[in-house]
Amino acid sequence: MYPTRLVSRLALLLVLIVAKSAVLLAQPINLQRAVVLLSPSVPAPIRVTAPQMLTEEIAKRTGITLKSVTGWPKTNPVCVAFALAGDTDVAGVPVPVSPDRQRPETRPEGFRVVSDVTPKGTTLWIIGADARGILYGTGWLLRNLTMDRKRLELAAPANIATAPAYPIRGHQLGYRSTANSYDAWTVAQFDQYIRELAIFGTNAIEGIPFHEEEKPSPHFKLPAPEMRIKMSEICQKYDLDYWVWTPATFALTDEAKRTAELDLHESFYKACPRLDHIFVPGGDPGDNHPREVMPFLKDLHKRLVNYHPKAKIWLSLQGFSVEQVDYFYGYLAQNKPDWLAGVVHGPGSPSLAETRFRLPKQYQLRQYPDITHNIRCEYPVERWDQAYALTLGREAANPRPNFFAKAQAAAAPFTDGFVSYSDGCHDDVNKVVWSMRGWNPEADVNEILADYGRFFFGPTLDAATANGIAALEQNWQGPLAENGGVEATLAYWKKLEADQPALATNWRWQLFLLRATYDAYTRRRLLYEQGLEKTANQQLASADRVGPEVAMSQALDVVNRADKNPVSPELRSRIESLCADLFASVGLQTSVPKYQAKGYERGCVLDFVDYPLNNRWWLADEFVKIKSLKTKAEQVNRLQEISAWENPGKGSFYDDVSSVSKGPRVKTISDDATDIAWWQDGRSRARLSSQTYQRSPSLTYENLDPGARYVVRVVGFGEALLRVDGQRLEPTLYNREADTVKEWIVPLSATLDGRISVTFDQPEESHLNWRQNSRISDIWLLKEKGSE
Structure with missing residues (x-):
């Protein structure tokens, strides 16, 4: 037996050791x-x-x-x-x-x-x-x-x-002139960016090796063929899969071109230190039947494995007809090609569910999500305010973490992963979210953003960054004029900027500051310029009293104050400087004339920062037409129509079909959410409402006068196959030309219950280019005068 005192000392020592270890x-x-x-x-x-x-x-x-x-x-x-x-x-x-x-x-x-x-x-x-x-x-x-x-x-x-949930987690980094920033990068910048993607769980990079038929980018630091080999070397360095996207844009029945293409591929394969996957889209671009595509891919594989024995071939079914899709699956069933790794699902493909169901289990299914565009794309910003669509366009800085987390969650279970479509650094947050959720589908979005902020900006900015990025995403929700959070977001980022001067040259920081500033500037312009137009409409309404010439002159003087006395010039100047900073830091090309961007759709937010958010351009052109009308009465009548365009009077209703702020009765969302016609490289002088549209909108009207007579009026282009409460109506006026009017009388029986639904059948126009499809931009339900 040990003495009691010794036992106590041993116990105390043990407690001290445990405490010290803790x-x-x-x-x-x-x-x-x-x-x-x-x-x-x-x-x-x-x-x-x-x-x-x-x-x-x-x-x-x-x-x-x-x-x-x-x-x-x-x-x-x-x-x-x-x-x-x-x-x-x-x-x-x-x-x-x-x-x-x-x-x-x-x-x-x-x-x-x-x-x-x-x-x-x-x-x-x-x-x-x-x-x-x-x-x-x-x-x-x-x-x-x-x-x-x-x-x-x-x-x-x-x-x-x-361990990762999905084996394929990649992003396309195309070194080509259509990119809004990648084409300006050095080898060191690609190395750093690919490293950073790997840090956030990316395991694949996709390049674009051939078919750059356009002129080389003025920003290239190396010729494109050299840089694509360098990208292979970088992937080898980080042990990432190197994919290449390479369409067959010629007729595969042309033997001479086919042989030349195979030789071109082989020379590229030989030069790459690492190459894992060749992805050939069936369409977008490309227009070959799978009976020619599949043998071509088999021949590609024969040459590919001479230099990269484990590499495989992938095909997308984009643009394939039903017959062509059936042929493809018949080919798989009959030939069971072991050289084919799987199918890539992209825009224009059969649905993910159908593809996974029909694709034999030995083949993988990879998603090709478009995370880079905001409109006219696979994942448009739903109900995007018209002011943003007209100014920020397709490739603005677009952190959409919560949206893309949901989008990926819906699609990923059908797939073995993804390699995203990206045309620049502006979608950087989206890449990180896709990679991290590809690793762990349950990863909390806020925690991902906190990791992003901690790593790129510093340990004290994890929560601040997460909140700031989430606020930018909220800036794009709902009517811009009603979104007071936009000003709060700007104040938040300006405070961060003031507190963190060391981050002034960090391109990601600059990108968020640009978005916060641009959003607030656009909102201020919208409120100011729309207010000017309301005042101008009051001037036009007085045309019968003051005369058409005076009314038009006064109205133009009012709406043009937007140019003569612009709102918030300090924000405009800050946008200019941030765009210059981003061009210097990461090669982001926000302007065609200033920074030599490939095209106005390619992230050129600086070129549209002053695009009118009222109809002053359209009014000026319309007034020229009005002056040519023969009589004063005709002129006054047209000016009064314009003045009452959005305010048709008591008991009547107006909807700008694709405007989240001016289409309260519209229940549908167009395929592209806010579809901008994109005329004249985005510099159209058309009425703003006519630049956004839907093909077959649905609207619901409540609280109608049961005893009144109503007329449906539509402005658009092409066909408009209208139904009221499911009944097809015959028009009393039907013009198909752009921006002309169609009208229908609503049966009295339809309004007896005080409500109607208005829908439009979509005409069969699959043979037309999408730009030639019918469209509807403005809809009125007009209560006839005297209908009481």
Whole structure:
């Protein structure tokens, strides 16, 4: 028996040891003097790339360069150790083995990051299932470190184990003139960007090697063929799959062109140090029947495997007819090609559900989501305010994290992953969200954004960045004039800007500041310019009293104040400077004349920052036509029509069909949400409402006068096959030319219950180019005068 006093001392000592260990475990792991140790089993190139990535990214943010060692430090060691899950030890120290039965670190690309904190020293283990597991474990560590000039630490204890849900998580980075920024990048910029995508879970990069029939970009730092080989080298460095998108844009029945194309491919294959997948779209572009496409792809594969034995071929069914789709599946059933990896689903393909159902299980299905465009695209911004659509256009900075998290959640279960379509850095947040949710579909969007802010902007800006990006997404919700949050978002980002002057040259920071400023400037212009037009309409309404000439002159003087006395010139100036900053920092081309963008749809927000948000251009042109009318009465009548365009009078209704703020009775959303006709490179002088439209809108009218006679009036182009409460009506006026009028009398029996539904059958126009399809832009339900 031990003396009671000794037992008490032993118990106290044990308590002290446990308490000290608990304190050690709870304290952050200080890595300022850490060393890096690598298991010899980690394969190349990641055995070089992962430590280099870790040390370089830490050095940029802290000024600390971690040293690599080959053996364990003897005195008070703090070590970051890289190992594979199959390793038993590194330099004699056992690799921790998790009791977790699932052990995600043993699955492809999986990893575990675990801290081993003892009084003798601290080891932070990065344990990967394979080389990529090491890469992604390093990425997790970089996203979660607290890094600044005073700190380099990780919250303890650390014990995270995870593996990706989807095996394909990639993004297309096309080095071509149509890109709004990539074409201006150096090799070093591509390397850094691809590294950053890998840090956030990306495992594939897609290039565009051939068929750049346009002139080379004036921004190219290297000829396109050279840069595409460099991109292959970068993918090799980070152990990422290298895909190429390469359509067959000629007739495959032309043997000479077919042979030349095969030779062109082969020379590219031979030059690439890494090449994993060839993706040939069936259409968009391309117009070959699968009976020619499939043998061509087989021949491509024969040449491909001479240089890249494990590489595979992919095909999309974009643009295929029902007969062509059936032929493709018949070919698979009969030939069972082992050279085909799978099918890519893109815009114009049969549905994901149908494709997954019909595609034999041995073939994979990859999504090709368009995360780069805002309108006329696969994922348009729903009910986007007309003012944004006219000014921000297709490729503005577009962080849409919550929307794309939902979009991916809906599509991903049918697929084996994705490689997104991107034409520039403006969709950077969307890339990160897709990659992180491709890894973990349950990942919290706010936490993803916090990781984004912590890594790119600093440890104190994680929550601030998440909130700021979410606010930018909310800026695009609902009628802009009613969205007071836009001003709050600007104030929020201006406060961040004032507090963080060191971030002034960070291109991601600049991008968010540009969006916040542009949104607020557009809202202020909208309120101001629409107010001017209301005043001008009052002038036009007095034309019968003051005369047409005076009314038109006064109205133009009012609406043109938008140019003579513009609102918020300080915001306009800030937009100009931010666009210059972004061109300098990341090559973002926001203007055709100023920054030599390929086209006005390619992110040229600076070229549309002053585009009219009232109808002053249209009014000026319309007044010229009115002056040519023969009589004063005709002139007055037309001016009064214009003045009452959006305010048809008591008991009557007006809807601008694709305007979220001026179409309250519209129940449908067009295929492109807010479909801008895009005439004259976006500089159309047409009435704003006629530039946005739907093909077959649906509207509901309530609180109608049961005893009144109503007329439906429509302005648009082509056909308008109207039904009221499901009954097709015959028109009393039916003009098919652009911006002309059609009218129908509503049967009295339809309005007896005080409500009607108005719908339009969609005419059969599949033979027409989409720009020639019928469209409807403005709809009135007019109560006839005297109908009481």
